[in-house]
Amino acid sequence: MSNPTRFEEVAAFHPRGSIADLTWPADPAEIPDWVYTDQRVYDLELERIFLGPTWNYVALEAELPRPGDYIRSYIGAIPIVVTRDKAGEVHAFENRCAHRGVEFCKTYRGNAEQFICPYHQWTYDHSGALVSVPFRRGVKGKGGMPADFKPGEHNLRRLNVTRRHGVVFASVSDQMEPLEDYLGPEILDQFDTIFDGRELKILGVHRNTLPGNWKLYQENLKDPYHATLLHTYLTTFGLFVAGNKTAIMTDAKGRHSTLCNARPQGRPSDDESKTEIRSFHAAMQLADPRVIQLIPEKDTPWTSNAITIWPNLILLRQTNILGLRQIVPMGPHQFMLIWTTFGYADDTPEMEQHRLRQNNIFGPGGFLGIDDNEALKFVQDGLRRSVPRHGLAPLGKDEESEDTVITDRAIRSMYRHYRELMGL
Amino acid sequence: MRKSEELANAQPLTPPAKIDRAKIDRAKLAELRFQVEEFYFEYAAVLDRCEIERWPAFFTEDGVYRLIARDNADANLPLSLMSCEGMGMLKDRAYAIAHTEMFAPRYIQHFISNIRVTAYDEPFITAEGNYLVLETLIDEPTRILQSGRYRDVLLMQGEALLIKERRCIYDTVLVPTCVVYPP
Numbered sequence: 001m002s003n004p005t006r007f008e009e010v011a012a013f014h015p016r017g018s019i020a021d022l023t024w025p026a027d028p029a030e031i032p033d034w035v036y037t038d039q040r041v042y043d044l045e046l047e048r049i050f051l052g053p054t055w056n057y058v059a060l061e062a063e064l065p066r067p068g069d070y071i072r073s074y075i076g077a078i079p080i081v082v083t084r085d086k087a088g089e090v091h092a093f094e095n096r097c098a099h100r101g102v103e104f105c106k107t108y109r110g111n112a113e114q115f116i117c118p119y120h121q122w123t124y125d126h127s128g129a130l131v132s133v134p135f136r137r138g139v140k141g142k143g144g145m146p147a148d149f150k151p152g153e154h155n156l157r158r159l160n161v162t163r164r165h166g167v168v169f170a171s172v173s174d175q176m177e178p179l180e181d182y183l184g185p186e187i188l189d190q191f192d193t194i195f196d197g198r199e200l201k202i203l204g205v206h207r208n209t210l211p212g213n214w215k216l217y218q219e220n221l222k223d224p225y226h227a228t229l230l231h232t233y234l235t236t237f238g239l240f241v242a243g244n245k246t247a248i249m250t251d252a253k254g255r256h257s258t259l260c261n262a263r264p265q266g267r268p269s270d271d272e273s274k275t276e277i278r279s280f281h282a283a284m285q286l287a288d289p290r291v292i293q294l295i296p297e298k299d300t301p302w303t304s305n306a307i308t309i310w311p312n313l314i315l316l317r318q319t320n321i322l323g324l325r326q327i328v329p330m331g332p333h334q335f336m337l338i339w340t341t342f343g344y345a346d347d348t349p350e351m352e353q354h355r356l357r358q359n360n361i362f363g364p365g366g367f368l369g370i371d372d373n374e375a376l377k378f379v380q381d382g383l384r385r386s387v388p389r390h391g392l393a394p395l396g397k398d399e400e401s402e403d404t405v406i407t408d409r410a411i412r413s414m415y416r417h418y419r420e421l422m423g424l
Numbered sequence: 425m426r427k428s429e430e431l432a433n434a435q436p437l438t439p440p441a442k443i444d445r446a447k448i449d450r451a452k453l454a455e456l457r458f459q460v461e462e463f464y465f466e467y468a469a470v471l472d473r474c475e476i477e478r479w480p481a482f483f484t485e486d487g488v489y490r491l492i493a494r495d496n497a498d499a500n501l502p503l504s505l506m507s508c509e510g511m512g513m514l515k516d517r518a519y520a521i522a523h524t525e526m527f528a529p530r531y532i533q534h535f536i537s538n539i540r541v542t543a544y545d546e547p548f549i550t551a552e553g554n555y556l557v558l559e560t561l562i563d564e565p566t567r568i569l570q571s572g573r574y575r576d577v578l579l580m581q582g583e584a585l586l587i588k589e590r591r592c593i594y595d596t597v598l599v600p601t602c603v604v605y606p607p
Contacts, residue, residue: 205493209598286516356504364602
């Protein structure tokens, strides 16, 4: 027997007993399986992270251009509605009637004078305030609401909202620092290369479920190692290659990250860094190369940038694709991704067509989107079906220069912050 | 929910054939539908065998393929889940699926029904049909991948048909994991 690796001490990895008994492995490069599978950990995440001291992405203002516009959205797993009132203010509140708890808004987007729960017609304004209750005084002097009923105490549960350059974030916490401080200077700088203050134009929205834990998606965009190996379109056409000029930055708390890459002119040559990449197809030619053509439009050295904003947002600028992905957890074993794709309101029709054409790369039918969604499903298949162990994020060092590509540094820093928030 | 056929985004780019189905001779209509049905079933058979590199041959040289989420169509948003303009992009999509994308092996089955020729104007046929695609992965139960509708402009070349434009508008807006093969 040449393989000495065996199933040993499996019981030691099982999250038995109370949540307080869960112990994180001593090695900081190890991530225990139970963070992806344990219902109690998931429940605590909703409370401490999504309903905790975080700014959660909920909408783009371009989705709410006119007074009365609204969209369905989520904070954590919780359905919410984001609206624009008649004065132009943006509000976010729970999509759940204060009366019997009905999830009343059942359309993706629209324009409404008021929000009326279909069950008993309790009616709310654009801020989520209760404005009327039918038969409040009953009929013929009988029935109705108690005399001391105060509508102002039965508004929809509201969220604090902040905006920057057309992006709307919400938080349950009243003690949040300004968004700019929450992001930190490095991330804010990259955020502003996408959201530079110009008006945005929504091109469309895609949605998919993914049978995996929501944190896997954050990890995936903090993981340059996979980008250089899994995705043929990145490696073969030089969109993200280990040999490219790269910078990986995190905020001071380690919760957000940005993966910047500068694509060289032309396609990468068959150099030494390619010999380890099975996905590199030296002979592959595109019949129509417009899909990877870069039209210079940004004053930045980086041609691609994957930004993760804790806890629920991925921003991606790749070549001329601009998009974001909202992560909606749906239990330990599943999450939803909402992909919102946009351009700028002042794009020429040709630029808009170019962005739309290039979007064949992303989304749940994209050249890269398929690779990622499948790979993350495979991870959860492993987590769900086998016996527990600890996963590994061992590459690189915690103290290293920003231009280190083959590294798990940003994954480890996310888990340091995670453990602090979760008390694990 | 709005009806997508009322909205500009769901209209084929190609001007549809001019003669409405109500004005087509019944025998001719039956013949056209038979032709369209045979064509749809051959298209489905090739995809169901996962012979994706034969897929571009169902299109004209300038053929357009778009896979569109129903809510984007209803909201008149132009984004497609897959979009191919012309033979080059069709072949690049087929090549990527056959050789570069990483995904679990799968069986797929198309079920196409409610086929209607909606207009006809030699050599063009405007047609539509409903489709259901079932997908089966190893050690997993069969699931519905997509329920949708084809909206097509077809070009008659003698006995043969080719797709000048196909729009697949899918109701299954919440995609289960991903769509690998174009419906």
